Amino acid sequence: MTDQMHDLFIIGGGINGCGIARDAAGRGLSVVLAEQGDLASATSSASTKLFHGGLRYLEYFEFRLVREALIERETLLQAMPHISWPMRFVLPYHASMRFEGATPTSRLLNVVMPWMKGRRPAWLIRLGLFLYDHLGGRKILPPTQVVDLTTAVEGKPLHSKFETAYEYSDCWVEDARLVALNARDAVNRGARILTRTKVIAADRLKDHWVITLEDVETGEHRTERARMLINAAGPWVGNVIANTLRLNSRDGVRLVRGSHIVTKRLYDHDKCYFFQGTDGRIIFAIPYETDFTLIGTTDAEHHDVSEKPRCTEEERDYLIRFANGYFKRQLTADDVVWTYSGVRPLYDDGSSSATAATRDYTLKVDDTGGAPILNIFGGKITTYRRLAEAAMAKVKGYVPDLKPDWTAGVPLPGGDFPVDGVDHLIVEAKIQFPFLDDRLIRRLVRGYGTDLWAILGQARSIEELGQHFGATLYEAEVNWLMEHEFAREAEDVLWRRTKLGLRFEDAEVEALDAWMRDKRRY
Numbered sequence: 001m002t003d004q005m006h007d008l009f010i011i012g013g014g015i016n017g018c019g020i021a022r023d024a025a026g027r028g029l030s031v032v033l034a035e036q037g038d039l040a041s042a043t044s045s046a047s048t049k050l051f052h053g054g055l056r057y058l059e060y061f062e063f064r065l066v067r068e069a070l071i072e073r074e075t076l077l078q079a080m081p082h083i084s085w086p087m088r089f090v091l092p093y094h095a096s097m098r099f100e101g102a103t104p105t106s107r108l109l110n111v112v113m114p115w116m117k118g119r120r121p122a123w124l125i126r127l128g129l130f131l132y133d134h135l136g137g138r139k140i141l142p143p144t145q146v147v148d149l150t151t152a153v154e155g156k157p158l159h160s161k162f163e164t165a166y167e168y169s170d171c172w173v174e175d176a177r178l179v180a181l182n183a184r185d186a187v188n189r190g191a192r193i194l195t196r197t198k199v200i201a202a203d204r205l206k207d208h209w210v211i212t213l214e215d216v217e218t219g220e221h222r223t224e225r226a227r228m229l230i231n232a233a234g235p236w237v238g239n240v241i242a243n244t245l246r247l248n249s250r251d252g253v254r255l256v257r258g259s260h261i262v263t264k265r266l267y268d269h270d271k272c273y274f275f276q277g278t279d280g281r282i283i284f285a286i287p288y289e290t291d292f293t294l295i296g297t298t299d300a301e302h303h304d305v306s307e308k309p310r311c312t313e314e315e316r317d318y319l320i321r322f323a324n325g326y327f328k329r330q331l332t333a334d335d336v337v338w339t340y341s342g343v344r345p346l347y348d349d350g351s352s353s354a355t356a357a358t359r360d361y362t363l364k365v366d367d368t369g370g371a372p373i374l375n376i377f378g379g380k381i382t383t384y385r386r387l388a389e390a391a392m393a394k395v396k397g398y399v400p401d402l403k404p405d406w407t408a409g410v411p412l413p414g415g416d417f418p419v420d421g422v423d424h425l426i427v428e429a430k431i432q433f434p435f436l437d438d439r440l441i442r443r444l445v446r447g448y449g450t451d452l453w454a455i456l457g458q459a460r461s462i463e464e465l466g467q468h469f470g471a472t473l474y475e476a477e478v479n480w481l482m483e484h485e486f487a488r489e490a491e492d493v494l495w496r497r498t499k500l501g502l503r504f505e506d507a508e509v510e511a512l513d514a515w516m517r518d519k520r521r522y
């Protein structure tokens, strides 16, 4: 047991836990965070990877969430111009598109326009996009426009029945890197981040918690003390309340699985598609990792948190059918090169369907019977920074002299350059490291921003980057990831700090894993 009394102990190294750790450490609080696996090993690496307002949430009248998320897109873009960037979304229109039956908008329309029989009229989409353009006060992102699919390049891959589309703005973000960079910044500001460390119990005393931790690799136990506990365990939030802490709570979490499929690149331009289904749902098709297309997502009830989410054949086939309703090129299961799946930890608001359950976040403090705990339900990648500020507002009740909000406008590590500065960084890197190929330079700039110079150091030839592990991965980068970004195994490097797993052979994965195991020993 360590003697030190911390201000906050955070359970969970997803985006919410790491975002809170960064915010709290930056206000001078003493913070410890424990993550049972790798950072972002659960939901926060399995998202659709959009900083978005959530166009479809307008149909649920979720105006607070949409407005906050829309405003937040540009704040986040400026803080991390390396790992996030603007994207245009092409929304083809066809009269057969339908609402999800339970949305307040569809219920209203059924009353005032019963002849539409659940179909989404074009004027409603235009109204939604008008609100989307104006609710959040855009400065960087361009507005909505109409696209003639019969002539535009965006119409080429689609069935000819789609003649018109609306094109609007949202942003892409590398979700798992976002988590790692928040964790790194938290450490730079004094936090301790413990990965592969599971919280197995916590005893509540009058004015503090005694938290028991298990080192998942060695099985060793130890304890830490903190004045306040923050439960940011994502899909496990309810499990932590009921089983780890043995507390009663009326608040529940609703687990909704979402799966994605990845295919070889399906079209030649760099815009995304927003496809509406006849079942009221929507999916995205997004250019991914240069050579691929990402398609998702699904909404399926996930009943058991201990069951690792995976894309079922049914979900895969649903996504293929959905995409085939739009793309001329008909996909089959053989086109799918990778799938991934995650569980949304949604606040249980009693909605009838998984699609309808709120995506907004809810923070609940419980201080009955001793030291306080803050439980976090729901949330989006897009709203993580605002969620962290809201969490600090709750913490303030227990730490009276808390410093004010500070994270808006403060770059994440490597993000200290202008929002349109990526091309300039690439040119600078090419001049200084002429021996690197274009793909590697672009990937390093997109992954690490200005930290690229710290990773490559004084290297004057490719050999000086050390061992080559496969694709564009060299020892210098793996060293950096192990020393500064908490990577311990090949999977951390290949599927979360990068997506080079898409390009690695099995034997290369094993060799990297063995090399990392060896390095950990010395």
Ligand SMILES: Cc1cc2nc3c(=O)[nH]c(=O)nc-3n(C[C@H](O)[C@H](O)[C@H](O)COP(=O)(O)OP(=O)(O)OC[C@H]3O[C@@H](n4cnc5c(N)ncnc54)[C@H](O)[C@@H]3O)c2cc1C
Pocket: 011, 012, 013, 014, 015, 016, 017, 034, 035, 036, 037, 038, 039, 040, 041, 042, 043, 044, 045, 046, 047, 048, 049, 050, 051, 052, 197, 198, 199, 200, 232, 233, 234, 235, 236, 240, 244, 256, 257, 258, 259, 297, 298, 341, 342, 343, 344, 345, 378, 379, 380, 381, 382, 383
């Ligand atoms: C399919 C899908 C698509 C999505 N798309 C988007 C999108 O495009 N844009 C967007 O803004 N949002 C999106 N989201 C939502 C977003 O991904 C989640 O809201 C967010 O990642 C949740 O983060 P979290 O930190 O709460 O949970 P998690 O990332 O799951 O983190 C919780 C962590 O707690 C750890 N943990 C649990 N119990 C313990 C314990 N006892 N001890 C130690 N650690 C523990 C877990 O290992 C886990 O890593 C999507 C979600 C899904 C599922």
